[in-house]
Amino acid sequence: MKRVFSKEIWTVLFICLIFTAVYLTLSLVRHNHFLSGYDLAFVNQFVYGYSHFKIPISTVGAYAFTPSFYDHIEFIYVFLSPFYWIFSDARTLIILQAIFVGISGIPIFLLARGHKINSILSFALLISYLSFYGIQNAIWYDVHSLVFAAVFLAFFVYFLDAGKKWLTILFFVLAITCKEDIAFLTTLILTAHFFRARRKLDLALIFISVIYLFALFNIFYPHFTPGYRFGEKGGVLVNINPNNFINTIQKREVIVYSLGWFGFLPLLFPVYLIPFFGDLFHYFVLGIGVNTAQDFFYHYRVTLAIFLIWPTILGIEKFKKLNNKYLAFYILFWAALFTYILHTPFTYLTKQWFWVESPSVKNINKMLSYLPANASVVSQNNITPHISNRDNDFTLFADVKGFKDNSPCGKPQCAWFKWAGNPQYLVVDTSSEWNILQLLANRPDFIKALNNMEKTGTIKKYKQIGSAIMYTVEKRPFP
Numbered sequence: 001m002k003r004v005f006s007k008e009i010w011t012v013l014f015i016c017l018i019f020t021a022v023y024l025t026l027s028l029v030r031h032n033h034f035l036s037g038y039d040l041a042f043v044n045q046f047v048y049g050y051s052h053f054k055i056p057i058s059t060v061g062a063y064a065f066t067p068s069f070y071d072h073i074e075f076i077y078v079f080l081s082p083f084y085w086i087f088s089d090a091r092t093l094i095i096l097q098a099i100f101v102g103i104s105g106i107p108i109f110l111l112a113r114g115h116k117i118n119s120i121l122s123f124a125l126l127i128s129y130l131s132f133y134g135i136q137n138a139i140w141y142d143v144h145s146l147v148f149a150a151v152f153l154a155f156f157v158y159f160l161d162a163g164k165k166w167l168t169i170l171f172f173v174l175a176i177t178c179k180e181d182i183a184f185l186t187t188l189i190l191t192a193h194f195f196r197a198r199r200k201l202d203l204a205l206i207f208i209s210v211i212y213l214f215a216l217f218n219i220f221y222p223h224f225t226p227g228y229r230f231g232e233k234g235g236v237l238v239n240i241n242p243n244n245f246i247n248t249i250q251k252r253e254v255i256v257y258s259l260g261w262f263g264f265l266p267l268l269f270p271v272y273l274i275p276f277f278g279d280l281f282h283y284f285v286l287g288i289g290v291n292t293a294q295d296f297f298y299h300y301r302v303t304l305a306i307f308l309i310w311p312t313i314l315g316i317e318k319f320k321k322l323n324n325k326y327l328a329f330y331i332l333f334w335a336a337l338f339t340y341i342l343h344t345p346f347t348y349l350t351k352q353w354f355w356v357e358s359p360s361v362k363n364i365n366k367m368l369s370y371l372p373a374n375a376s377v378v379s380q381n382n383i384t385p386h387i388s389n390r391d392n393d394f395t396l397f398a399d400v401k402g403f404k405d406n407s408p409c410g411k412p413q414c415a416w417f418k419w420a421g422n423p424q425y426l427v428v429d430t431s432s433e434w435n436i437l438q439l440l441a442n443r444p445d446f447i448k449a450l451n452n453m454e455k456t457g458t459i460k461k462y463k464q465i466g467s468a469i470m471y472t473v474e475k476r477p478f479p
Contacts, residue, residue, distance in 0.1 A: 008119060012109045012126065019130040020102030023139045026345050027094045029354060030140065033361050034382045034429075036090070037437065038395065040142035041384040043077060044090040048389045050081035051088060060384055060395045064420030073216060074145040075177040090385050093143045101139065104151040105130050107158035108309055114162055115317040124328035128335040129309045132261055133344045134301030140345040142385075144299040149178035153185065154306050160193055161310075165201060172205055180216050181282065183209040185303060188278040195271050244285045250295035251284050257296070257342065258304050263334040265322075266308045268315025276307040296342060360431035363466035367427065370463055370470065378423040378473070380446075382438035387427075394419045396428070398441030398449065401478070408455035415441075415448040416477060423473050426459050431467040453477065 030036060041060045046068045049056025056068045063070060068077070083092050108129045112122035129135075138147045152175035159167040176183040187209040194202040246252050258276070259266055266273055283293040283300055293300040316322045339346055348354045364383060371377060376392035384395050401416035408414055430447055439446045450469075453459045459471040 008109075008113070011123065012106060015123065015126055016102040016105040016130070019105065020098050022346070022349070023098040023101055024095060026136075026348065027098060027139050028091060031091060031094055031385065033357060034364060034386070034438070036142050036385045037381045038142075038384070039144060040090055040093070041381075041388040041393070041395065043074075043143055043145075044093060044385055045388045045390075045393065046074075047077050047081050047084055047093060048088060049391075050078050051084035057391070059391070059421060060388055060393055062395075062397070064394065072145060073177070073180040073220075076145050076148045076174075076179075088389055090143075090388065097143050097147055098139060100148055100151045101135060102130070104154040107155045108306075111158045111161060111310070112313050114158075115313050116323070117313060117316055118323050118325055118328075120325040121316070121323065121328045121331070124331045125309060125313065128262060128331050129305050131335050131339065131346065132305040132308075133257070133296060133338060133342055134299075134304050136339075136344045136346055137297055138299035138302035140348075141298045144302075145179045146182075146299050147302055149175050149182045150302045150306060152178060153182070153189070153303060156186070157189060157306055157310055160189070160202075163199075168201065169205070172208075176209065176212055181213075183212045183216075184282055185275060185279060187213075188275040189307075192272045192274040240285060241288075242285060244288050245281060246284075248294065251280075254296060254301065255280065257338055258301070258308060260334055261338050262308050262312045263330050265315050265331070266311040268319060269311040272311035272314055273307075276304060276311075279303055279307055358431075358433055360429050360433050360467050363431075363468035364427075364429050367429075367463065367465050367468040367470055371425065371427065375425055376421065376423045377425045377427055378419040378421075379427040380429065380434075380438065381440050382434065383427055383429065392421055392423065394421050394423050396426070396440065398439075398445060399477075401452075406456075408452040409448065414452045415445045416452060417449050418477050422476065425462070426471040426473055427469075428471075429468045 031040070038060070042058060045058060045060055046056040049068070058064065058066055058068065058070070061071070068074070080093065080096060083096060086092070105126050109122055109126045112125050113119070117125065135147075135150075138144060138150075152171050156168060156171035156175050159171060172186060176186055187206055190202045190206045190209070193199070194206070246255070266276070283290065287293055290300075292298050316327070338344075364386075368383075368386065371387065374390065376390070376394070377387060378394040378396050379387060380396050384393060387393055397418050399416045399418040400413045402413050404412075428446075428450065430443075430450070432443065434443065436442055441449070450459070454461065454471075458473070458475055458477055460474050461469060462472045463470045
């Protein structure tokens, strides 16, 4: 270890620093250009609350006025909240997430070198891991506890593999407390490891993982949260059908491209693919109701990076003829190929649209300078993360409203909005630049809803800068 540290660690740190810088660029430019949304606003409001020593109440989410543990068990945000004493802004979370991901490369390299993988090949494995499409997409799509959990899992796997008992336990605890379903993943990791190592620690931590899962999903959620989706009849854990594992082209592509990212080398050590297939199973089959978790996108594939690099390393160690510098080119080739084929976020860095700040971004920024600091406000999805450092910030959701008389649109039902609470202001931007991800509605209906609410006196135009508009809210959208 000392030799590895003294001769190679500076190169490792440099590679990790480069990836951190790239991920920071991707996520910060995206946020500054108002392309972030609901998820970032959600966690930013929570961390803001924790930093003020409060049990935070979500107002930006679909389940408004619910406490932080209503939707997920995410202690990681409690631990990160002191950083808001330095800079209380959603960008703090963005920066921390990118730094954490960069740091996660260190245990991956040490894992490879610990199994006597060639130095150059170990660097290639590190680059392939840090560029994995699941990590790229996770960084691109806001901030998530699952990303921090994946980082802790990388350290957990390394220390577990290296036989470091107390560090294994430390990162085990950090990982499972990041998000409620991580204990399922640690169970899979430990099961695979037990087949090879036969350690009592594996069995002990499997037992703790199972007990933790049981306590959360059979005691806490059903009895201490008012209708959490995992605990509800008809919720996410329904329609458990094994055929759902490969029932769509997208799911089959996820399996092939994920294995292919590492040149299909994980197949050389199939026992250690248990976590990989188990992770996909818990989304594709158990979590079939989470529509966004069924393909390449968003953050759900981030954990696959560690679940694939581990059997890759063990497979190379097992087949010693593969352990040479020439395999490095093979591994990097596949990572580069799939970066191109899947058009992952790294490719956005070469696009002009990514770097250019549009007039609508400038308009929104100028408009927000007029928003009183302590005002309660409802805003469209991509504006909300920028103003969610407050107790009463609400998200604008598309809806329809029926009218018996005096219909503002001349029909029995009109495009409309709904929101929680009693905000004083409404902030939107009607530029054609935004799509359904930013508006949570198609743009024509979005503009119709604004016009209908203006006609009925529900909102009143207060200030306009280009396509950015601030309204005062005169009355609730529904009685």
